[in-house]
Amino acid sequence: MNKLLYKFKKGKLFAKVLYILISILYIIGFIYFTKNLIALAKVETLIRYIVLALFLLYLFFYIAYCFIKIGNKKYKGFYLNSILAIIFIILFFCSSKVIGLGLDMLGSLRDSDEIEYTSYLIALNNTKFDEDTIIGMIEDEDNIEGHILGNKIIKENKLKNDTKKYSDPLEMLYDLYNGDIGAAFVSNNYVILYSSESAFANIASQTKVLYETSDKFVNKDLSLGSNKSLTEPVTVLIMGVDSESNGLNANAAFNGDTLILATFNPQTLNATLFSIPRDTYVPIACRNGTEAKINSSAAYGTSCVIDTIQDLTNIDIDYYVKINFKGVVDLVDALGGIEVNVEEPYKRFNHEHDCKGMVCEQNSDRQWGDKTVYINTGMQHLDGEQALAYARCRDLYLESDLARNRHQQDLILAVAKKAAQIRSYDDFKKVFDAVSNNIATNISTEQILSGYDILKTMVGRVMQDEKFINIKKSYLETYNLNVYLPSGMYTAALGYYKDSLKEIISTMKINLDLEKPSLIKDFNYSINETYIEDVAGKGIKTSPNSSVIEDFVGENKKAAEDYCQEYNFSCSYKYIDENSQYYDEEFGPDMIAAQDPHGGSISTDVEKITFYVIGAID
Secondary structure: OHHHHHHHHOOOHHHHHHHHHHHHHHHHHHHHHHHHHHHOOOOOHHHHHHHHHHHHHHHHHHHHHHHHHHHOOOHHHHHHHHHHHHHHHHHHHHHHHHHHHHHHHHHOOEOOOEEEEEEEEEEEOOOOOOOOOOEEEEOOOOOHHHHHHHHHHHHHOOOOOOEEEEOOHHHHHHHHHHOOOOEEEEEOOHHHHHOOOHHHOOHHHHEEEEEEEEEEEEOHHHHOOOOOOOOOOEEEEEEEEOOOOOOOOOOOOOOOOEEEEEEEEOOOOEEEEEEEOOOEEEEOHHHOOOEEEHHHHHHHOHHHHHHHHHHHHOOOOOEEEEEEOOHHHHHHHHOOOEEEEEOOOOOOOOOOOOOOOOEEEOOOOOOOHHHOEEEOOEEEEEOHHHHHHHHHOOOOOOOOHHHHHHHHHHHHHHHHHHHOOOOOHHHHHHHHHHHHOOEEEOOOHHHHHOOHHHHHHHHHHHHOOOOOOEEEEEOOOEEEEEEEOOOOOEEEEEEEEHHHHHHHHHHHHHHOOOOOOOOOOOOOOOOOOOOOOOOEOOOOOOOEOOOEOOOOOOOEHHHHHHHHHHHOOEEEEEEEOOOOOOOOOOOOOOEEEEEEOOOOOEHHHOOEEEEEEEOOOO
């Protein structure tokens, strides 16, 4: 050994310096490369460790071989191996940078550890705010925007006003409009949250912001769901955030107009999509089961939406994904457009804008006029603006929101199909840059990487011109409910048929391996019949989940008696005269002037109906 060391010292100075420098750089690059390669958990594990072992062996070979070559003054072999080592060093640093960039990109999809909430104190434009004004506040002490930050606004601005507590923000807004309160604490997203309600369609122009405050809180949403690997059957709740700006708002409250529960089985590559109509009237989990439109649960944050849907379907939700719909424009454009079969509008509808026989909708900035987006019907190549317009459009279709849900399922399928055809890193980066600012999820990078083998299989199927994934659509059959609210207003909601929901739930559970599929014993097929895609839940209109009691004010007593007998209600009749608070001179004898509960109340909540009838007092 001493002899070899002596010979090495006698070698050329340039060769010795180069040897030491390359050895150090190789070791540093190898460590950097190893760190990044190990971070690719569950991605080609065997290949990764074989590659690392080979590079490590070459390091030992280079150190020993070149040491001997320099000592023996045989520089040709030394220089050739030094060139190879330099190539490996460049490979280490470049590939590490690419891997690191990829991991950073995946990590950018993860929801923030902290969320900045902002609360506004708003009032109607035509009202004056002073120390006598009563302020509406959410009574739940854990509600950040409606209670915690509301108290912060009071403290910061030294407000001495009395407050009125509410369990329901919609009821609070109704009272604001009715003049029962003069101001209210709401989320800074209040325009997006409530403008879909007809009573608050112009809330942006009818209200003013008096005070505002913001603060950061720990994002509890990240603890929701499970730690399942993507190699297991999973459920994902997709929540559309219809923001008017590019990028997701940090605030946890959002509009719940688009709620899609997806299941995916990585073994069969089967998926299901269940679009839940925004107006579906269901018990809201975080409001002690009080019934309301399902989209209202979004005003209380992600956890309330998840709990509400889990109660509705009896299926655990593993992960959530929030998508800002305005980011759809960038995503679709980055993909080079998508192919979608655009449904023809309902011709009897008179749209306020001339659609020229096509589908038309506002652009991504919600502008009409010369900014209106027009789409031809039939199979079309849609760009980003057209895709977003089609995803938002519902006023042109007889089924309204149900049609929009169907179109969104078609768009998701088209985007997924096009994304699976990405061939280059540049194209991948374009797509990822387009969505990274507009997606937030509780899926960790490690969990995303766990689905690498599944993704590889799907891409392989696409390259062989096979269907990369089988998606089963669903359609919840619904009916109209005109529901009376405690505020004295009515809201247009949707009831659903339990048997339709039951089939959808069964389809999802079968895909999750929670149920076994029933065996089909009879099968008929005719080449002369047009194939109709099987959609879970569609056409099943049995077992309505709820109904409202009819309003008999202005009707005669006999009509109410027949109704109570037909539907088995316990009813009582109280005769009143002009001294009663229920008396109405418009109605004649034996006509109903009032009823309790009010017509439009959910019938499942009613045990007895009292009718106040014009006539002699009992």
